[in-house]
Structures are given as C-alpha cells and as structure tokens.
Amino acid sequence: MKPAEDIEKFVRRRKPHVKTGRPMDKRVLDDSFAAMDQTLRASKPRPRRIILRSRAARLAVAAAAVIVVAIGLFMANQGSREQRPQMVGVVKSPAEMLTVMSLNIAYRRGGIEAVDEQSNKAFQMLGSKPAKASIQELLSELNGV
Amino acid sequence: MRTSNHGILIKSVCILITVLTFASVLEAYPPDNAAVLYYKAFLILKEPSEDMEKMLTDLRDGKIKPNDEIRQYLQENRHAIEFVETAAGVQNCDWGYDISKGFEVLLPELSKIRRMAFLLTDEAQILAEEGDYKAALDKCLTIHKMARHVGDRLLISYLVGNALNALANKHIGEILSQMPDDVESLTWLKNQIFDITSRTNTLKAALSSEREIALQQIRKENINTVLDSLGDVPDGMSKDAIEKVRNGDEEFFRASREYYSNFVTSVQLALDLPYPQSRQQLEQLHKKAEKQAADNPSAILSAALWPAAAKICTLEVRAGTNFNALKAAIDIYIIKAKTGRLPETLPAGLPRDLFSGKDFEYQRKKDGFVLRCRGKDLDKDEILQYRFKVPK
Numbered sequence: 001m002k003p004a005e006d007i008e009k010f011v012r013r014r015k016p017h018v019k020t021g022r023p024m025d026k027r028v029l030d031d032s033f034a035a036m037d038q039t040l041r042a043s044k045p046r047p048r049r050i051i052l053r054s055r056a057a058r059l060a061v062a063a064a065a066v067i068v069v070a071i072g073l074f075m076a077n078q079g080s081r082e083q084r085p086q087m088v089g090v091v092k093s094p095a096e097m098l099t100v101m102s103l104n105i106a107y108r109r110g111g112i113e114a115v116d117e118q119s120n121k122a123f124q125m126l127g128s129k130p131a132k133a134s135i136q137e138l139l140s141e142l143n144g145v
Numbered sequence: 146m147r148t149s150n151h152g153i154l155i156k157s158v159c160i161l162i163t164v165l166t167f168a169s170v171l172e173a174y175p176p177d178n179a180a181v182l183y184y185k186a187f188l189i190l191k192e193p194s195e196d197m198e199k200m201l202t203d204l205r206d207g208k209i210k211p212n213d214e215i216r217q218y219l220q221e222n223r224h225a226i227e228f229v230e231t232a233a234g235v236q237n238c239d240w241g242y243d244i245s246k247g248f249e250v251l252l253p254e255l256s257k258i259r260r261m262a263f264l265l266t267d268e269a270q271i272l273a274e275e276g277d278y279k280a281a282l283d284k285c286l287t288i289h290k291m292a293r294h295v296g297d298r299l300l301i302s303y304l305v306g307n308a309l310n311a312l313a314n315k316h317i318g319e320i321l322s323q324m325p326d327d328v329e330s331l332t333w334l335k336n337q338i339f340d341i342t343s344r345t346n347t348l349k350a351a352l353s354s355e356r357e358i359a360l361q362q363i364r365k366e367n368i369n370t371v372l373d374s375l376g377d378v379p380d381g382m383s384k385d386a387i388e389k390v391r392n393g394d395e396e397f398f399r400a401s402r403e404y405y406s407n408f409v410t411s412v413q414l415a416l417d418l419p420y421p422q423s424r425q426q427l428e429q430l431h432k433k434a435e436k437q438a439a440d441n442p443s444a445i446l447s448a449a450l451w452p453a454a455a456k457i458c459t460l461e462v463r464a465g466t467n468f469n470a471l472k473a474a475i476d477i478y479i480i481k482a483k484t485g486r487l488p489e490t491l492p493a494g495l496p497r498d499l500f501s502g503k504d505f506e507y508q509r510k511k512d513g514f515v516l517r518c519r520g521k522d523l524d525k526d527e528i529l530q531y532r533f534k535v536p537k
Binding site: 095098099100101102103104105107108112115116119120122123 | 250
C-alpha cells in the first residue's frame with residue numbers, strides 16, 4: 001500500500017470529526033506561512049544562504065568546487081611524484097621490515113639497537129607466539145576439535 | 146640341531162636389526178642443521194611483558210639483582226633455552242636463505258636469536274650470583290657459538306653476529322670480575338675462547354656475499370624494488386640521480402655492476418692494511434664514489450648501495466681488539482690465580498691491540514687492572530680501554 005493511501009486511511013479512521021474543505025485549507029496554509037515567517041526571523045539570514053537560493057548561483061558554486069578539488073588532486077599527485085624518493089621507503093608489512101635491505105638501512109640509521117627496534121615492531125605486528133606447545137597440550141586441543 | 150641353530154641365527158639377526166634401528170633413531174638427535182633447533186626455540190619462546198622487559202634490561206645493566214619474577218620468566222622459557230644450547234653445539238647451521246631474492250631475503254631469525262642471547266646472559270648472571278661461575282661462563286660461550294651460526298653470509302648477519310660477540314665478551318668480563326681464583330676454569334675458558342676466535346666470522350666473507358647479492362639487484366628488472374627500499378635513506382641519492390637510474394638502459398646497468406664490483410675489490414684490499422691506513426683508504430674510496438656519481442652515472446648505485454665501509458672496518462677492528470683484550474685478561478687472571486697476585490707488568494706474547502698493532506698498555510688498579518689500547522678508535526675518536534676487576 002502506498003504512503004498517501006495510508007495517510008488517507010489514517011485520517012478517515014482516526015480523525016472522523018475533522019471536516020475538510022476550502023476554509024480548512026486556507027487556515028492550514030495561513031498557519032504554515034506564519035510558522036515559516038517565525039522560523040526565518042529566528043535564524044539570521046546569511047549572505048551565503050541568500051546567494052544559494054538562486055539556482056544559477058548554486059550551479060556556479062558547484063562548478064567552482066569541482067575545479068578546486070580537481071586542481072587539488074592534480075597538485076597532490078604532482079607533489080607525491082616529486083616526493084617519491086622520500087615516500088617510497090615507508091615499510092608496509094612486518095615481512096618487509098625484516099628484509100636484508102630494510103635491516104641494512106635500520107643499521108645504518110641507528111646501529112644494532114635500531115635493528116632490534118625494527119624487528120621487535122615487526123614481531124609485535126605479527127602477533128605473539130604460544131608460550132608452550134607440548135605434545136600433550138596439542139593433543140588435548142586436537143581432541144577438542 | 147640344525148633347526149635349533151637356524152632359530153638362534155634368526156633371533157640374533159632380529160635383535161641386531163632392532164638394536165640398529167633404535168640406535169639410528171637415537172643418533173638422529175640433534176639434527177645436523179642447528180637452524181631447525183633454533184626455529185623450535187623461537188616458536189616456544191615466551192615474549193616478556195613490558196614490565197619484565199624493563200626488569201631484564203635493568204638486570205643486564207647491573208641496576209638490579211636477579212629476583213623471583215625473573216627466575217620464573219626464565220623457568221617458563223627453559224625449553225627454548227635448552228633448544229638453543231643444543232643448537233649452539235651443532236656444527237652446521239643453514240637458515241634456508243633464498244639468496245636469489247637479493248635484498249628481499251627475509252631475516253626474522255636475527256632478532257629472535259638476539260632475544261635468546263639476552264636470556265642466556267640473564268641466566269649467566271643468576272648462575273654467577275649463585276656461585277656457579279663455570280656454568281655462567283658456559284652460557285656466554287653459547288652466545289659466541291650462536292654468533293658463528295648467525296654467520297657472515299650477509300653483511301647484516303655479520304654485524305648482528307659481531308654484536309652477539311660483544312655482548313658475550315662483556316658478560317664474560319663481568320663474571321671474571323666476580324670469580325674467585327680457579328686455574329682450571331680459567332684455562333678451560335682460555336681454550337674455549339681461542340677455539341671460538343679461530344672460527345669467527347669475517348668481514349671479507351660478508352662483503353663477498355653482499356657483492357653477489359648487489360650484482361643481482363643492479364639490473365633493470367630489479368631496480369625499482371631497490372630504489373623503493375633505499376627511498377628514505379637520509380644520505381641517499383638526489384632526485385636527479387634517481388631519475389637517471391630509473392631510466393637507465395642495459396648498458397647503464399652493466400657499467401654500474403662493473404663499477405660496483407671493482408669498488409668492492411678495492412674495499413677488500415684496503416681491509417688488509419693496518420687500521421689507520423685502512424680506514425683512511427676506505428673513506429677516500431667512499432668519497433671518490435660519491436664525487437664521481439655526479440659525473441659518472443655508473444658510480445651512482447655504488448655510492449648509494451655501499452654502506453659506510455670505513456665504519457664497518459672499525460667495527461671489525463673493535464671486535465677483534467675486544468676479543469684480544471679478553472684473551473690477555475684471562476692470561477692475567479690465570480697468573481693471579483697461580484701466584485695470588487696480579488703481575489707487575491704485562492706478560493710477553495699476549496694478544497695485541499688491533500687499532501695500533503701493539504701490546505695493550507697494562508695498568509694495575511686498586512680493584513683490578515686496565516688494558517688500554519695504544520691506537521685510537523677513529524670512529525669514536527677515543528682510546529678504548531678495558532677494565533677488569535678482581536674479587537676482594
């Protein structure tokens with residue numbers, strides 16, 4: 001069932017005492033305009049809001065926003081290309097932190113402590129290992145499957 | 146009679162087969178590759194909590210004495226420690242590196258083996274505290290054996306092995322400073338240290354392997370991966386140089402490989418010189434490569450890929466001098482144990498300071514003695530000295 005039909009049904013069932021007609025329509029309309037005026041007075045109108053009331057102005061603002069975003073993206077892309085030598089060395093995964101090259105670079109930066117630190121970070125990212133793994137414990141776990 | 150003889154023969158053969166089968170099973174342990182046991186240890190190693198980590202660091206720095214919590218933590222890791230000790234006694238160790246992957250070879254074991262070495266020093270400290278000095282020294286010797294297993298197949302492995310040796314030597318020195326006179330244990334330690342240093346890893350071997358890996362990587366198809374890894378090295382290449390390398394053709398990479406190979410050969414030759422000349426030569430080589438990189442594109446990758454050779458050379462000399470100081474100190478401790486007093490002067494024929502190539506300067510102190518180098522550590526810009534105490 002459509003919402004409009006729902007509403008009609010609701011009005012018919014719940015508000016049988018309300019009689020509709022021209023006088024009632026006018027009253028509802030007057031009340032609505034009064035409420036709208038009150039709302040507009042309460043909120044101070046801003047120039048931006050006034051401008052945006054015009055359809056042409058809205059289109060112009062949207063077009064400008066698209067151009068600004070496009071320029072921004074283009075510049076960011078150019079910037080990332082220029083900065084590539086600095087950015088590409090960022091290590092992404094724990095495994096990448098444990099390669100020969102990665103550890104060589106860590107050593108160059110801060111000696112054996114830097115190698116330790118980088119490796120520890122990698123293992124933290126990988127997660128901890130079980131403290132014990134006796135055959136009995138493994139069997140008891142398997143039995144529970 | 147004949148049947149009876151056959152029966153005995155069959156029984157004998159069956160018993161023999163059974164005995165041989167069980168004997169071969171028993172002989173299968175430990176395996177002939179230590180890495181298998183190290184990996185087992187790493188699997189069951191319980192990582193310390195943050196508090197425990199701090200406590201262990203304080204223990205190693207001598208800020209605190211061993212306590213029940215530390216003992217408990219070591220007890221929880223006893224199986225891992227046992228695996229490592231067994232592994233250290235195995236002759237061969239193959240970590241299963243796929244060298245064809247070049248600089249992308251993964252080395253997760255380096256950090257774990259360092260962690261295990263720290264646990265062994267913690268155990269050594271506890272044993273020394275309990276008065277079992279020989280067992281404590283044995284734990285430190287295990288670290289030296291682990292360092293040999295870490296190997297010199299890669300430069301970074303060599304450097305980690307070096308750090309392990311330094312760690313073990315530091316703790317051996319501390320144990321000797323507490324140990325009462327014991328000629329037998331000292332003589333045993335002396336022999337063990339001589340055995341270890343006769344089979345120690347070498348920088349030259351590490352450089353040769355590093356060259357092989359680098360030469361595989363200086364190729365058009367691999368270069369983007371290499372550059373991506375090198376990207377944030379502070380003293381890396383300029384943007385212009387990176388562009389030149391990225392756009393290099395086959396001839397560029399061939400010339401770069403040739404330059405790199407010759408460069409490493411020059412470095413290896415420089416390592417044979419006495420320390421001050423060697424270091425000077427290595428610095429000049431590095432500066433030359435950096436300078437040439439501006440005009441000669443084939444020098445760019447050598448300048449960028451090659452680590453600070455002069456510093457690494459100093460590390461090797463420092464490690465060798467550290468070992469020599471320890472060996473000399475053990476001889477002095479033996480004299481003290483035999484005569485009841487420290488010698489007046491340095492005995493002749495002791496291992497030397499490698500910074501100068503001369504004998505250590507020996508000085509008796511109230512609480513022990515000092516072995517001072519006569520040549521400067523040019524990286525630290527100081528004369529190193531090794532202090533050894535004698536128990537009161």
